Amino acid sequence: MVVTLTPSSAPVAPPKPVRDRHHRGVSRWVVLALVVLGALIMLVPFAFMLLNAFKSPSDYSSAGPLSWPTEFYTKGLRTYWTEVNFPLKLWNSALIAGSVAVLGVAVSLLNAYALGIGRVRGRLWIVGLFLLANMLPQEALIYPLYYVAKQVGLYNTQLSVIIIFTVIQSAFGTYLLASVMGTFPRSLLEAAALDGAGKWTVLWRVVFPNLRPTLAVLLIFFFIWTWNEFLIPLVMLIDNQTQTIPVALASLQGDRLMDAPTTNAGALISLVPAILFFLIFQRTLARGITAGAEK
Amino acid sequence: MAVSETLAAAQPAATPPQPSPGRRRRGRNAAYWLYLLPGAVLFILVIGAPLVGTLYLSLTKWSGIGDPRWVGLDNYQQLLHDDVFWASFRNTVWMLVAMVVVPTLLGLLLAAVLFDVIGRRFKPRTAAALRAAFYLPQVLPVVVAGIVWGWILRPDGAFNSLLDAVGLGALRHDWLGDPDTALPAVMAVMIWVQIGYPVVVFMAALQRVDPELYEAAEVDGANWVHRFRAITLPQIRPETFVVALTCTIAALKVFGPIFALTRGGPENATNVPSYFAYYTFFKKLQVGYGSAISTVLTLIIVVVAVVFIWMQARSERRDRGI
Numbered sequence A: 001m002v003v004t005l006t007p008s009s010a011p012v013a014p015p016k017p018v019r020d021r022h023h024r025g026v027s028r029w030v031v032l033a034l035v036v037l038g039a040l041i042m043l044v045p046f047a048f049m050l051l052n053a054f055k056s057p058s059d060y061s062s063a064g065p066l067s068w069p070t071e072f073y074t075k076g077l078r079t080y081w082t083e084v085n086f087p088l089k090l091w092n093s094a095l096i097a098g099s100v101a102v103l104g105v106a107v108s109l110l111n112a113y114a115l116g117i118g119r120v121r122g123r124l125w126i127v128g129l130f131l132l133a134n135m136l137p138q139e140a141l142i143y144p145l146y147y148v149a150k151q152v153g154l155y156n157t158q159l160s161v162i163i164i165f166t167v168i169q170s171a172f173g174t175y176l177l178a179s180v181m182g183t184f185p186r187s188l189l190e191a192a193a194l195d196g197a198g199k200w201t202v203l204w205r206v207v208f209p210n211l212r213p214t215l216a217v218l219l220i221f222f223f224i225w226t227w228n229e230f231l232i233p234l235v236m237l238i239d240n241q242t243q244t245i246p247v248a249l250a251s252l253q254g255d256r257l258m259d260a261p262t263t264n265a266g267a268l269i270s271l272v273p274a275i276l277f278f279l280i281f282q283r284t285l286a287r288g289i290t291a292g293a294e295k
Numbered sequence B: 001m002a003v004s005e006t007l008a009a010a011q012p013a014a015t016p017p018q019p020s021p022g023r024r025r026r027g028r029n030a031a032y033w034l035y036l037l038p039g040a041v042l043f044i045l046v047i048g049a050p051l052v053g054t055l056y057l058s059l060t061k062w063s064g065i066g067d068p069r070w071v072g073l074d075n076y077q078q079l080l081h082d083d084v085f086w087a088s089f090r091n092t093v094w095m096l097v098a099m100v101v102v103p104t105l106l107g108l109l110l111a112a113v114l115f116d117v118i119g120r121r122f123k124p125r126t127a128a129a130l131r132a133a134f135y136l137p138q139v140l141p142v143v144v145a146g147i148v149w150g151w152i153l154r155p156d157g158a159f160n161s162l163l164d165a166v167g168l169g170a171l172r173h174d175w176l177g178d179p180d181t182a183l184p185a186v187m188a189v190m191i192w193v194q195i196g197y198p199v200v201v202f203m204a205a206l207q208r209v210d211p212e213l214y215e216a217a218e219v220d221g222a223n224w225v226h227r228f229r230a231i232t233l234p235q236i237r238p239e240t241f242v243v244a245l246t247c248t249i250a251a252l253k254v255f256g257p258i259f260a261l262t263r264g265g266p267e268n269a270t271n272v273p274s275y276f277a278y279y280t281f282f283k284k285l286q287v288g289y290g291s292a293i294s295t296v297l298t299l300i301i302v303v304v305a306v307v308f309i310w311m312q313a314r315s316e317r318r319d320r321g322i
Helices: A002-009 A015-024 A027-053 A057-063 A075-083 A086-117 A123-135 A139-152 A158-182 A186-194 A199-228 A231-236 A245-252 A260-294 B002-014 B021-031 B033-057 B074-080 B083-121 B124-139 B142-152 B158-165 B179-194 B196-206 B211-219 B224-235 B237-253 B256-261 B273-282 B287-321
Strands: none
Touching: A027 A260, A027 B083, A027 B124, A027 B142, A057 A260, A075 A086, A075 A260, A086 A123, A086 A158, A086 A199, A086 A245, A086 A260, A086 B033, A123 A158, A123 B033, A123 B287, A139 A158, A139 A231, A139 B033, A139 B273, A139 B287, A158 A199, A158 A231, A158 B033, A186 A199, A199 A260, A231 A245, A231 B273, A245 A260, A245 B142, A245 B256, A260 B124, A260 B142, B021 B033, B033 B287, B074 B287, B083 B124, B083 B179, B083 B196, B083 B224, B083 B237, B083 B273, B124 B179, B124 B196, B142 B158, B142 B179, B142 B256, B179 B196, B179 B256, B196 B224, B196 B237, B211 B224, B224 B237, B237 B287, B256 B273, B273 B287
């Protein structure tokens, strides 16, 4: 269908578009208005959050959630910051997500090297196995992991969560990198082999530099995904000393201490790192997505 | 399965292979097994063994202390007659609507409009800014989204105040506290959370499409609906498969938002298998029963994934055939 459209019509360009543009002069503004309205609806909850994070509890209870704050109240923010010991939670989240991102990429790279470049026997089944592991519900793993972690003394340590997510994320990374490496130019590998480079040297001197953009994207994905994970940290990290930001926020919920402004302040502080990280790296991400699409 | 294969094949790699060309090639490949070794060991420890453990525990009765008692298929038998279990799967169907069907359809429409109308009739920056607005909920931790929405939908929350403000105060409601409205409210939140993902993926996919296709169609007098059906949909079919598969699996596994919004309540109106399993493991301390729930959920996900991947492969083969 698509194919027949192109060649027949390509030569006759000039007259019709004028009529066409005229035709749509008004409707395009209607479309724009509708999409903008949709986008505003998407942003409303963020606006509510901002508006109420800087309100005093008495202001909230007397004037309600929609009114403008009567004063610039920051005690809610400070209460949350100190009650939750937010800097510690931030550190825990960063430590866990950062370690998982680096280790997960390293494991994915080694796995994918054997599967995509080494083309070991049965690689399709192995890649499929890794892919399924990434799709498994975490409930299917959690109780044995919880039990064993308790037995070996890893329960309530960040290390337990780091190990678990390194494997879960690298399951996806292996799948992605193996398909990328499957199309790696053979001539480059052969040239390196002729120069007497061993497999280890080829991996680090030839394959790694070429895949750096893809690896960067993978690193960012692993970081964000791990940062946002909930079930496994909720089960594994019970202590104020070890909890991550989402777990800390969720365990405060329902607590008497959390009045509406503090809830909003907590949510606001909790999403700032994620948004900052996204803003800093969105160009890398966009580049990576385009690179992936071309493959 | 892959375990024994990995270990067996890692062995010969240690002895240097003798040079007959065919053998040398195989020997070289065998050496790559060494690179798979760390990943394989970790995989067995963190995924393989616990999975087998859960499967075993699903055939036992166990509170987490002492020794598990073998009961065969009793847990599964009990599941068949458990109303909560069935309710949780009924709710999953609704979560599929909220997390797969609506976001994929809306996302297709939005991406096409943003790309084909707004991106080409207005400045590209306009389309990019709008795309960012739709994507923003995807950036924040889903638990944070759950907590903010939980507050918005509370009896004294922002949504009810908004209804008051526009003169619809009669509709004031405890949206998440009433069994009749809790599920639709959770679904609305999930649509809000999910919508940005297909929009961004589909827009990236559309950038790949040759703009001449659209221009030519326009010259031919094809209106927007024609172009959408004849160009946009077929061109981004691979991405549609990926989005539908990943969203389906996310919907089957959904946990964080349910935990943050309703904890499965009221009266199991929003319970899902994932939360039901968590609750059975850690609140009711019925490890065997929880394992049976997890095992059923795992089976469903594996079957869905395999069917999806098979369908995708078939559609790709058909495309190449044309």
